[in-house]
Amino acid sequence: MLQDKKIVLGVTGSIAAYKAAELTREFVKRGAAVRVIMTGNAAEFIAPLTFQTLSSNAVHSEMYPVINDYNLAHISLAEYADIMVIAPATANIIGKIAAGIADDLLTTTVMTTRAPVLICPAMNTNMYENAIVQENIMQLTSRGYLFMEPGYGKLACRSEGQGRLPEVSDIVEEVESILTVKDLGDERIIVTAGPTREPLDPVRYITNYSSGKMGYALAIAGRRRGARVVLISGPSALTAPRGVTFVSVSSAMEMKEAVMAHLKASTIVIKAAAVADYRPATRLASKMKKQAGPLTLSLERNPDIIAEIGKKKGKRILVGFAVETENLIENARAKLIDKNMDLIVANDVTQAGAGFGYDTNIIKILDRNGGQVELPMMDKIAAADRILDRVKDIIAEKGRK
Numbered sequence: 001m002l003q004d005k006k007i008v009l010g011v012t013g014s015i016a017a018y019k020a021a022e023l024t025r026e027f028v029k030r031g032a033a034v035r036v037i038m039t040g041n042a043a044e045f046i047a048p049l050t051f052q053t054l055s056s057n058a059v060h061s062e063m064y065p066v067i068n069d070y071n072l073a074h075i076s077l078a079e080y081a082d083i084m085v086i087a088p089a090t091a092n093i094i095g096k097i098a099a100g101i102a103d104d105l106l107t108t109t110v111m112t113t114r115a116p117v118l119i120c121p122a123m124n125t126n127m128y129e130n131a132i133v134q135e136n137i138m139q140l141t142s143r144g145y146l147f148m149e150p151g152y153g154k155l156a157c158r159s160e161g162q163g164r165l166p167e168v169s170d171i172v173e174e175v176e177s178i179l180t181v182k183d184l185g186d187e188r189i190i191v192t193a194g195p196t197r198e199p200l201d202p203v204r205y206i207t208n209y210s211s212g213k214m215g216y217a218l219a220i221a222g223r224r225r226g227a228r229v230v231l232i233s234g235p236s237a238l239t240a241p242r243g244v245t246f247v248s249v250s251s252a253m254e255m256k257e258a259v260m261a262h263l264k265a266s267t268i269v270i271k272a273a274a275v276a277d278y279r280p281a282t283r284l285a286s287k288m289k290k291q292a293g294p295l296t297l298s299l300e301r302n303p304d305i306i307a308e309i310g311k312k313k314g315k316r317i318l319v320g321f322a323v324e325t326e327n328l329i330e331n332a333r334a335k336l337i338d339k340n341m342d343l344i345v346a347n348d349v350t351q352a353g354a355g356f357g358y359d360t361n362i363i364k365i366l367d368r369n370g371g372q373v374e375l376p377m378m379d380k381i382a383a384a385d386r387i388l389d390r391v392k393d394i395i396a397e398k399g400r401k
């Protein structure tokens with residue numbers, strides 16, 4: 001979350017400036033305080049009042065405003081910022097920063113701040129590809145300025161190519177990531193997520209209600225904290241998170257294969273997927289025909305992926321989930337021991353605000369020493385962070401590091 005984070009957003013004169021309004025709104029929605037600096041050209045594209053209203057703060061643009069309270073804006077904003085974001089950033093602003101020019105409020109604030117500066121270019125493809133712009137970006141990158149690559153697609157100048165402002169959701173995620181302490185930088189995490197689909201014939205399958213949200217949240221939280229993450233996901237409506245290796249699978253057998261292929265390189269395995277325990281014994285090559293009377297399906301057991309990992313986990317930390325509708329703790333504890341997990345996350349899906357499809361969860365985290373952390377309802381990213389905190393504790397206890 002960006003709760004109480006202080007963001008100084010620089011908006012420059014690109015047609016994508018209107019998207020900075022949405023960006024401001026998203027930052028504010030996540031609890032951040034936003035101060036907007038607009039260049040003179042930005043104010044030609046979008047009215048300062050828009051940002052003033054969305055950020056509930058006055059918009060800064062003048063270097064020498066007539067003020068009662070003597071507080072130099074470029075110094076105070078530079079010191080105020082936990083992060084500066086320039087979105088959209090034109091070729092001009094990038095060039096000015098690279099050259100050390102400080103002739104307006106935005107460039108002087110960038111020059112003064114010690115906070116990380118994230119620059120999100122948006123411009124015509126030819127401008128972006130121009131060697132001068134590219135050299136400026138390289139030079140600024142080597143000096144520690146952070147850049148996001150512009151996206152491909154249709155541009156305002158009616159051409160198509162690279163130059164679109166990165167998606168607002170991606171910019172927000174990048175800011176979240178930059179502001180997160182990298183305490184899992186040495187870890188390589190496999191996360192499984194979502195349901196599996198067990199095919200019966202070419203048009204039918206058996207599945208469950210898992211949405212994938214808890215697993216995706218774990219992948220996002222792990223990546224923000226610096227881990228390299230492989231997310232192995234069954235069918236889900238969610239978009240693959242930025243910055244993780246995404247492996248899409250369908251059946252439990254495919255999931256097992258993908259997990260085993262990545263197991264060797266991993267240090268932590270978190271199995272949040274709702275893997276089907278059974279699959280149809282035969283997958284028909286053509287569509288099953290209706291018949292008179294009832295139909296009995298023959299199912300066979302799927303491999304228990306986590307139990308197999310448990311047998312050869314070595315020094316890896318293994319985390320499982322127990323989704324139950326009754327005797328939650330007893331069932332979870334039995335699975336924790338039987339499958340040689342280090343932690344199990346117990347999830348009573350009968351409670352409102354917990355389990356499949358929700359953005360929140362109510363979890364209990366059980367360890368092998370009989371310890372149990374009971375957490376109140378919280379959003380799934382926050383819950384993911386608490387799970388990762390417990391993983392860190394176990395790593396410390398086991399003395400791997």
Ligand code: C5P
Nearest residue numbers: 271272273275302303304305306320321
């Ligand atoms: O299905 P069960 O409740 O035993 O699932 C507990 C844990 O085992 C979960 O973490 C789930 O991802 C994992 N599991 C698995 N392979 C299966 C079934 C479950 O890895 N075939």
